[in-house]
Amino acid sequence: MEVLDELSLIAELGVAFAGFLSIFLVFASRDGRFSRADSLAVLNIVASGFGAAFSALVPIVLHHLGVQPQLLWRLAAGIALCSAVPVSFYVLRRERRTRTEGTAEALHPIARIVGLSFSLLNFAIFSALVLGVVGSMAPGIYILALVVGLALGAANFISLALNRLL
Secondary structure, eight states: OTTHHHHHHHHHHHHHHHHHHHHHHHHHOSSSOOOHHHHHHHHHHHHHHHHHHHHHHHHHHHHHTTOOHHHHHHHHHHHHHHHHHHHHHHHHHHHHHHHHTTOTTSOOHHHHHHHHHHHHHHHHHHHHHHHTOSGGGHHHHHHHHHHHHHHHHHHHHHHHHHHHHO
16 A cells, blocks of 8 residues: 555644644643633644544554455545544534633634534545545545645644734
């Protein structure tokens, strides 16, 4: 499987991203507490970083288990979807609760739109893989889905950094 290096790199980036976030949080905390919007952004960053790392490792494990390439990407995408759905519902519930409490700490509308767009794109890509509509492009499309997941984390990190530093 020629994409093992790329998958390993994405797994390392996901974990490194979450680790870098912890260092940033230590230096960016003002009074030791974070607003609800900031804690939601942190949750999104951690979920997207570890989600990308987990999803990058799944095809590697399946490959070592001897799963055929035609089934490998569909199965890996199905596992990624099954693991992402509960996390996404939890994040959406937390975001809705932050919004309905009417606090001034709610996420900026642009941050919500960007986050929702990246999440929906990620689900659409993984769904296309599960349904098998991408054919021989499955490895590249799977990596695209992982990069979109990391981009979601990066967008949340930028939002958090601007909110904390400005």
